Amino acid sequence: MLATVGRRARNKADKQQRIFEAASELFTGLGYSAVTTQMIADRADVGTGTLFRYASSKGELLMMVMNERMRLDTREGIAAAASGTSPTEAIMALLAPQIHPLPDFPENTAVYQREILFGAEQGPYRTEALARISELEKAIGDILRRFASTPWVRPGVDLNGAARTTFSTLHMELIRVSIGREDPQTLTATLRSHVDVLLYGVLTQR
Amino acid sequence: MLATVGRRARNKADKQQRIFEAASELFTGLGYSAVTTQMIADRADVGTGTLFRYASSKGELLMMVMNERMRLDTREGIAAAASGTSPTEAIMALLAPQIHPLPDFPENTAVYQREILFGAEQGPYRTEALARISELEKAIGDILRRFASTPWVRPGVDLNGAARTTFSTLHMELIRVSIGREDPQTLTATLRSHVDVLLYGVLTQR
DNA sequence: ACAAATTACGGATTACGCTCCTAAATGATT
DNA sequence: AATCATTTAGGAGCGTAATCCGTAATTTGT
Numbered sequence: 001m002l003a004t005v006g007r008r009a010r011n012k013a014d015k016q017q018r019i020f021e022a023a024s025e026l027f028t029g030l031g032y033s034a035v036t037t038q039m040i041a042d043r044a045d046v047g048t049g050t051l052f053r054y055a056s057s058k059g060e061l062l063m064m065v066m067n068e069r070m071r072l073d074t075r076e077g078i079a080a081a082a083s084g085t086s087p088t089e090a091i092m093a094l095l096a097p098q099i100h101p102l103p104d105f106p107e108n109t110a111v112y113q114r115e116i117l118f119g120a121e122q123g124p125y126r127t128e129a130l131a132r133i134s135e136l137e138k139a140i141g142d143i144l145r146r147f148a149s150t151p152w153v154r155p156g157v158d159l160n161g162a163a164r165t166t167f168s169t170l171h172m173e174l175i176r177v178s179i180g181r182e183d184p185q186t187l188t189a190t191l192r193s194h195v196d197v198l199l200y201g202v203l204t205q206r
Numbered sequence: 207m208l209a210t211v212g213r214r215a216r217n218k219a220d221k222q223q224r225i226f227e228a229a230s231e232l233f234t235g236l237g238y239s240a241v242t243t244q245m246i247a248d249r250a251d252v253g254t255g256t257l258f259r260y261a262s263s264k265g266e267l268l269m270m271v272m273n274e275r276m277r278l279d280t281r282e283g284i285a286a287a288a289s290g291t292s293p294t295e296a297i298m299a300l301l302a303p304q305i306h307p308l309p310d311f312p313e314n315t316a317v318y319q320r321e322i323l324f325g326a327e328q329g330p331y332r333t334e335a336l337a338r339i340s341e342l343e344k345a346i347g348d349i350l351r352r353f354a355s356t357p358w359v360r361p362g363v364d365l366n367g368a369a370r371t372t373f374s375t376l377h378m379e380l381i382r383v384s385i386g387r388e389d390p391q392t393l394t395a396t397l398r399s400h401v402d403v404l405l406y407g408v409l410t411q412r
Numbered sequence: 413a414c415a416a417a418t419t420a421c422g423g424a425t426t427a428c429g430c431t432c433c434t435a436a437a438t439g440a441t442t
Numbered sequence: 443a444a445t446c447a448t449t450t451a452g453g454a455g456c457g458t459a460a461t462c463c464g465t466a467a468t469t470t471g472t
Binding site: 087110114117118121144152153154157158159161162164165167168169171172173175179180190193194197198199200201202203204 | 293316320323324327350358359360363364365367368370371373374375377378379381385386396399400403404405406407408409410
């Protein structure tokens, strides 16, 4: 008994680690569709059956890898948002890390978005990604509350709803860029414009 | 030669028709994932090889079927939008047919959205769906211009961009409902609220 | 009317994600 | 130590989307 963590737990952690590294290297090196689950299993030196008890689908394997970066980007964004000088700029600072120059294959970003939106209900890695998104949505709400103290917020406006709309736009813009329908160069400007319109509206009066 | 359209063309149209009907019946009867391409081929009485020269993937087969409805819904929405009494209501009238009570399996709607967003670049049926969306975005722009004659529109606001944001929200809400993350009952109200905020903004001043 | 060229057809076959089931490893019990 | 129970491993096998390529049907040319 004693203080050992148990051989079993250690083996499990080892395998988990090997699988993570194998998946990470292969996906970022070759792109999602060029990687087969067999390759990942081989490189991690586990059987295919084993692979799928550590991640329930190929998509979850990708999320496992991508979540790592998103965790850092989220932390970074939340820190940066604190020093924004206007609501628009604070939100942009929050989201900027998420729209990083799509470092690896754009395909990976596209699949990541796809899995977040359409992936299996109870996958742990998808759940983690969704939690991160909730965190960011909450941060947007906080920014709005900070800058626009109550009298500034139009009566009847649901701030959580507004945060969600902002995120809908982010999702869609990320998708448009990652599938090649939009130039990555324009992404930041486009997003800023959308955020600005959302905050101050299209029309000046009813 | 004469006035014949050519036997080949006629056969082709026949097969196309049979495939459409088979796909339509099976998808709406059983839901996307319960239908195999083999079933569609059998019911349409063609070989699997043949099936895939009329639609390049299973997803395109679904789009072929769903586009039919979307074409009607779009026409209907554009007509209805003409008699909206406020910008918000006009836009809601435009979009209402698209958020129909998800008549068949919600899964079909989810896959439809997925294919529109992530499907293969040059699929003809996806292209058609995208064209329909462009049409609706343009209609939103028209509504805004109609109701909010120039002095009303905040200077510097890109109306096409605003239309796109509206659609991002629609996409995302449709997805949320179709994968079961949101109650279909609340969809209309949620969407209206989002549109309203988009039009009049979150904040009252800069 | 026949031959040559082109296009369409379809099922055997493949690739791949994922499951299933046996066997092995580990931990508990006495 | 020995036995039993429980958890973990892994690879053979399965289902299915999609392709490949030999064959058949149709059109065009003479």
